[in-house]
Amino acid sequence: MINIGLYYKIKSGKEKEFEGIFNDVVRLFKGAKGMNVAKLYREVGTNEYLIYSEWEDMRSFSDFVRSSEFKQVTSIGREMVDGTPRHRVFTEMERPV
Secondary structure (H helix, E strand, O other), X not given: OEXXXXXXXXXXXXXXXXXXXXXXXXXXXXXXXXXXXXXXXXXXXXXXXXXXXXXXXXXXXXXXXXXXXHHHHHHHHHHHEOOOOEEEEEOHHHOOO
């Protein structure tokens, strides 16, 4: 299993819209081969978010992010992001929970 952290800083006033986009992505996650769970966290008092997901393997995650559905949803969300998103792949021992 691998764990993925996708980190986003969202433009002020766009937080609720971003959370709605996340819900769309979760619906896509549920249909993705190899995905186990996806959760959205918001840092208290900020507009910074973490999308945390667990996957059976890296190939499953890579296939998902290359899908046309994922690209469509992220292109919509791109207008809400402040700066460049970052990501991290966690090993079993590093899970942030």
